[in-house]
Amino acid sequence: MNVDIALKQLAGKRALITGGLGFIGSNLARRLADNDVTVTVVDSLIPEYGGNLFNLAGYEQRVRINISDVRDAHAMRYLVQGQDYIFNLAGQTSHLDSMQEPYADLDINCRAQLSILETCRRYNPQIRVVFASTRQLYGKPDYLPVDERHLLRPVDVNGINKMAGEWYHILYNNVYGLRACALRLTNTYGPRMRIQDARQTFLGIWIRRVLEGQPFEVWEGTQKRDFTYVDDAVDALLLAVVSDAACGNIFNLGGEQVVTLTELAHELVTVSGEGTYLTKSFPPERKPIDIGDYYANYQLIQSTLGWQPRVSLRNGLTQTVAYYRNNLSHYI
Helix, strand or coil: CCHHHHHHHHCCCEEEEECCCCHHHHHHHHHHHCCCCEEEEEECCCHHHCCCHHHHCCCCCCEEEEECCCCCHHHHHHHHCCCCEEEECCCCCCHHHHHHCHHHHHHHHHHHHHHHHHHHHHHCCCCEEEEEEEHHHHCCCCCCCECCCCCCCCCCHHHHHHHHHHHHHHHHHHHHCCEEEEEEECCEECCCCCCCCCCCCHHHHHHHHHHCCCCEEEECCCCEEECEEHHHHHHHHHHHHHCHHHCCCEEECCCCCEEEHHHHHHHHHHHHCCCCEEEECCCCCCHHHCCCCCCECCHHHHHHHCCCCCCCHHHHHHHHHHHHHHHHHHCC
């Protein structure tokens, strides 16, 4: 299946996006609205979690925006009814925050996910759900590239709670027939991501520093990573939510190009035409939850759903920098 076919299946349907004012959710909402899907987004707009009303600027009359919290079971009961699809993207994404405030992470990434699924089971059992999971579940890789058979060994509270949230979705698919699947995202970047700080991705704060004329920090620099441009992540979400073959399955996303952090920093400076960086040691408070090198094997989603990344790292960085150069004031 290709993305155009998936969008034709979605046309005329109703979709709910949790975390829909955030980075990936808002890019998804815009794509769906452009293809005749009736879209409702729910977002708490908690300042630390990345929701931003500007992310849907120009779409206010085309997307229904509900300011609510996925932890509010009564609100979610109302919102899930009548929907054909849920893109379940709401979450607390900061690994360091999860270690400092573990109970908040538990409520959002674990308890709220169970509540959403229970609400679907009781009030809309025909709905299809795709859950945004994370490569953080794997912890420090035993081998590279990491495939879905790799041991799950999270190194922080966030990874443990996201793992539980992911497996609630698979359990409800297998036991209750609630059609659900999960995508393990890795280093997603692009327009509308949080750049105010490093809560969502370190690349965001790098871009902010470049555009503000300040040097950014590269920690150690030898670690290897792959990156997924947000449009490619949206493609995967669209394919997964309409495909029967996705139900009950978990898929890695990834990128075609594997780079060291130093190589990434150099590429960012190159496409920006400005900026400098400093190589520093890993901060002591982050070292215990660092996973070392990571890049994904995404052959399973490629063979099952026909997904593969289409946007190169250079093109993705170029588009991202251009977006923030034009809209920086709305993100800092």
